[in-house]
Amino acid sequence: MKLLRRKEGPSLDSRLAALLEAASLAEGRLPEQAVSGARSVAERAGARRNLSVDHTVAALAGATGSGKSSLYNALAGAELAAVGVTRPTTSTAQAALWDGEGAGPLLDWLDVPQRHSAATAGDLSGLILLDLPDHDSIRISHRLEVDRLVELVDLLVWVVDPQKYADAALHERYLRPLAAHRDVTVVVLNQVDRLPAQAVDRCLRDMRRLLDDDGMKGVPVLAVSARTGTGLPQLRELLEDRVSERESWSARLAADVTTAAAGLATAAPEQAGPAERGAVAGRPGMGGALTGALSQAAGVPLVVEAVAKGHRHRAIVATGWPVTRWLRRFRPDPLRRLRVDGMAPKGTAAGGVTGRAGREVEG
Ligand SMILES: Nc1nc2c(ncn2[C@@H]2O[C@H](COP(=O)(O)OP(=O)(O)OP(=O)(O)O)[C@@H](O)[C@H]2O)c(=O)[nH]1
Ligand SMILES: [Mg+2]
Known part of the structure; x- marks a missing residue:
C-alpha cells in the first residue's frame, strides 16, 4: 500500500520559513499561546529534519x-x-x-x-x-x-x-x-x-x-x-x-506546519467578529503579509476562509486537555479545506546490518 500521492507543492523548508514569518508577524496581534505554539512546531520540525531521515x-x-x-x-x-x-x-x-x-x-x-x-x-x-x-x-x-x-x-x-x-x-x-x-x-x-x-x-x-x-x-x-x-x-x-x-517524516512535518498555520489563522482575538477577523487576515500591510505567510505555510490560499470560520472553533480551542491543547485549536473543519500539497526533500538510502533478537543496541 502506497502513501496517498499528492501533487508537488512548496518545499517543507519554504513552508517552515513562512510559518516562522507568520509567527513573527502575529506577535502582539494574536494570542501569545498561538504564536508560541506555531514557533514550537517550527522548532520541532527543524530538529527532526536534522536527525536521521533514513529512519x-x-x-x-x-x-x-x-x-x-x-x-x-x-x-x-x-x-x-x-x-x-x-x-x-x-x-x-x-x-x-x-x-x-x-x-x-x-x-x-x-x-x-x-x-x-x-x-x-x-x-x-x-x-x-x-x-x-x-x-x-x-x-x-x-x-x-x-x-x-x-x-x-x-x-x-x-x-x-x-x-x-x-x-x-x-x-x-x-x-x-x-x-x-x-x-x-x-x-x-x-x-x-x-x-x-x-x-x-x-x-x-x-x-x-x-x-x-x-x-x-x-x-x-x-x-x-x-x-x-x-x-x-x-x-x-x-x-x-x-x-x-x-x-513519512516529511509528510508528518508538512501536516504539523499546516495544522500550526490553521491554528494561527483561527486564533484571532476573542472579541473580534467575523468581519474584524477577516480584516486581520485580509487587509493590506501587516494583515495581508500575515495572510500571505500563513497561506504559504499551509501550502494553500484557503487560510483566509479558515480565519472567517474561526469563531466556530474558539469554544473548542479554549477547552481540552493541556498537553494536546495545541492540537485542539485545529479541529478538522478548517483543516478539511486545507489540503496539504507540500512534500519535503527525500532522504538518502540506508544501509547496514540487521541486529539480533532482544539484543540491546547502542544508539
Ligand atoms: N485473542 C487475541 N488476544 C490478543 C491479541 N492480541 C493481544 N491479545 C491479548 O490481549 C491482551 C493484551 O495484550 P497486550 O499486547 O498486552 O496489549 P497492550 O495494548 O500492549 O496493552 P497495554 O500495555 O496495557 O496498553 C493479552 O492478554 C494478549 O494476549 C489477538 O490478536 N487476539
Ligand atoms: Mg503494552
Missing part, C-alpha cells in the same frame, strides 16, 4: 489491551515487550530497531532509552517501531508519554480492538485533531480471531465510516490478529513501503 519512526498507539505489545513482539519476531493480563501493562515506550545504525541521536531526541534490535530481517531496514503505553490510561504518566510521542513520531499506527474501536477517547482526542496527518496514519483492527468473518467486515466498515467522520478518509485499515498472525504480512508490507519511501 522511519512508527508508533503503535491505542487503548490498553488492544494488543500493541503483542503486535510489537510479532513484528519484531521476539518477546521484547511484556504482554499482560492485568491492565495497563506497558508504562514507558520502548523501541525495536531494524538496522539501527545511526539512529542514536534520533532516539535520544525522542527520549526513548529502551532499545532492542528486531529479530526479523528483510525490507524493514530503517524502521524504528515504538510500543507505547495506553492513551486512555488510568495513569496520567502513561497518557503524558503517549501525547509526547504522538507529537514527534513519523508514522502513527493506531491499534484498536473490536470492543473499543469506536471509543470517543480515540476519535475526539486524537484522530479528529490529527486529520491533517492522515497520510501518516494507519489503523489496525487487532484481535480479529475473536470475531466471525461477517463481524470482521462489519467492524471494518464501521471503522471506515468513523474515520471518514474524523476527516481521515483514505487511511488504511487492516484487520489483523497478533495471536494467529492473520493480516500480519499485509501490515509488514505496508510498513516496508513506508520505510522504503522515506517520506
Whole structure:
C-alpha cells in the first residue's frame, strides 16, 4: 500500500520559513499561546529534519489491551515487550530497531532509552517501531508519554480492538485533531480471531465510516490478529513501503506546519467578529503579509476562509486537555479545506546490518 500521492507543492523548508514569518508577524496581534505554539512546531520540525531521515519512526498507539505489545513482539519476531493480563501493562515506550545504525541521536531526541534490535530481517531496514503505553490510561504518566510521542513520531499506527474501536477517547482526542496527518496514519483492527468473518467486515466498515467522520478518509485499515498472525504480512508490507519511501517524516512535518498555520489563522482575538477577523487576515500591510505567510505555510490560499470560520472553533480551542491543547485549536473543519500539497526533500538510502533478537543496541 502506497502513501496517498499528492501533487508537488512548496518545499517543507519554504513552508517552515513562512510559518516562522507568520509567527513573527502575529506577535502582539494574536494570542501569545498561538504564536508560541506555531514557533514550537517550527522548532520541532527543524530538529527532526536534522536527525536521521533514513529512519522511519512508527508508533503503535491505542487503548490498553488492544494488543500493541503483542503486535510489537510479532513484528519484531521476539518477546521484547511484556504482554499482560492485568491492565495497563506497558508504562514507558520502548523501541525495536531494524538496522539501527545511526539512529542514536534520533532516539535520544525522542527520549526513548529502551532499545532492542528486531529479530526479523528483510525490507524493514530503517524502521524504528515504538510500543507505547495506553492513551486512555488510568495513569496520567502513561497518557503524558503517549501525547509526547504522538507529537514527534513519523508514522502513527493506531491499534484498536473490536470492543473499543469506536471509543470517543480515540476519535475526539486524537484522530479528529490529527486529520491533517492522515497520510501518516494507519489503523489496525487487532484481535480479529475473536470475531466471525461477517463481524470482521462489519467492524471494518464501521471503522471506515468513523474515520471518514474524523476527516481521515483514505487511511488504511487492516484487520489483523497478533495471536494467529492473520493480516500480519499485509501490515509488514505496508510498513516496508513506508520505510522504503522515506517520506513519512516529511509528510508528518508538512501536516504539523499546516495544522500550526490553521491554528494561527483561527486564533484571532476573542472579541473580534467575523468581519474584524477577516480584516486581520485580509487587509493590506501587516494583515495581508500575515495572510500571505500563513497561506504559504499551509501550502494553500484557503487560510483566509479558515480565519472567517474561526469563531466556530474558539469554544473548542479554549477547552481540552493541556498537553494536546495545541492540537485542539485545529479541529478538522478548517483543516478539511486545507489540503496539504507540500512534500519535503527525500532522504538518502540506508544501509547496514540487521541486529539480533532482544539484543540491546547502542544508539
Ligand atoms: N485473542 C487475541 N488476544 C490478543 C491479541 N492480541 C493481544 N491479545 C491479548 O490481549 C491482551 C493484551 O495484550 P497486550 O499486547 O498486552 O496489549 P497492550 O495494548 O500492549 O496493552 P497495554 O500495555 O496495557 O496498553 C493479552 O492478554 C494478549 O494476549 C489477538 O490478536 N487476539
Ligand atoms: Mg503494552
